[in-house]
Amino acid sequence: SVSDVALGAFLSGGVASSIISLCLSKQSDSKIDTFSIGFDKKSFDETEKSRLVANLIGSNHHEFVISEKDLTAHLDEILLNFDEPFADSSALPSYIVASKTADYVKVALTGDGGDEVFGGYNKYLIGGxxxxxxxxxxxxxxxxxxxxxxxxxxxxxxxxxxxxxxxxxxxxxxxxxxxxxxxxxLGFSDKEMSIYLNEKNRVKNPLAYYQQKIPNPKNLTGFRNVDKMISLEGDMIVKVDRTSMLASMECRAPFLTREIWNYTLSLPDEYLLKGNNKKMILKKAFENEFPEQFLEKSKKGFGVPVGDWLRQGMRSELLSYIDDKFLEEQDIFDIQNIKKIVLNHLNSVEDNSFKIWTFYCFQKWYKNTYLATK
Known part of the structure; x- marks a missing residue:
């Protein structure tokens, strides 16, 4: 990467961000700045791993510990910044860490794309x-x-x-x-969309455009290409770019260069994923740079508790989105069915977190962006 300003690196403690931070440190003439985000709930906090890597590479390490209140305080600002319905809840912590990092550097390298490029997701293990x-x-x-x-x-x-x-x-x-x-x-399946949308808005196969390009992905290369088309291009890159820009900084993902992607596509699948060993070639290349077993430890990740938020602080707003008059004028959903699934979640009859969060984000966009521009 070429930058006219000081570079830093997001350091989550996972394999990809640890390797990016290590490489940046080796290429820099001075100490680099690394940044990690921790949570006040210890079960989600993995700052110990990022701290270990920061000590190893000798970076100026910055840890930001945040709470659920920090996340929800910026909810409207973050979601409405996308100018389109966007339901990836990890956009919330992405913005928080970017906004805090912007006080120190204006460009940060990330490990984004490491799992797609090198075959690191658990879903690839169960692909068969x-x-x-x-x-x-x-x-x-x-x-x-x-x-x-x-x-x-x-x-x-x-x-x-x-x-x-x-x-x-x-x-x-x-x-x-x-x-x-x-x-x-993570939202609604095709079958569920035919239940919750009214008849005139039902689409038989929302993913037909992608399935024409890759009809039957059955191996790791196919899975990775589907992820590139849908998850990377439509979600992750969009999320990081727009949340970082909102925070007045820029993020760059070295693993997502065309050269690296094309190189790993040329490799046999077993070079990337063999048995339960994920990102095999990447780990092998850097195994002597980190403590033994460090690269084998999986990152837990942080699940934003949107299901609880919807039942609590967002309850009244969510209820306004299933108001009969609002739904009738909107004329998109099957009123009876969408109300049932929302109320079942609110009353803890069943957990519909991802579905209701998707619905909530769409309705928030519809009311605050779509209707506001009509």
């Missing part, structure tokens, strides 16, 4: 589950299996543990090879 499942379970039995599994994994809390993952995987099973397209959806 669809073929195994559909070869063992006849299609006519699938709905019965699904019904039992959904009953056993039903949850009321805002969790993303084993039950959530099992439920997500089984509900993504597709006998027409659309499994990976299903697994990356």
């Amino acid at each position: 589950i669809n073929q195994k499942y559909t070869s063992l379970v006849p299609k006519f039995l699938h709905q019965s299996v699904l019904k039992v599994a959904n009953a056993l994994t039903k949850q009321k809390g805002d969790e993303r543990g084993l039950k959530f993952k099992v439920r997500k995987a089984l509900n993504s099973i597709d006998y027409d090879d659309s499994f990976f397209y299903n697994i990356i959806k």
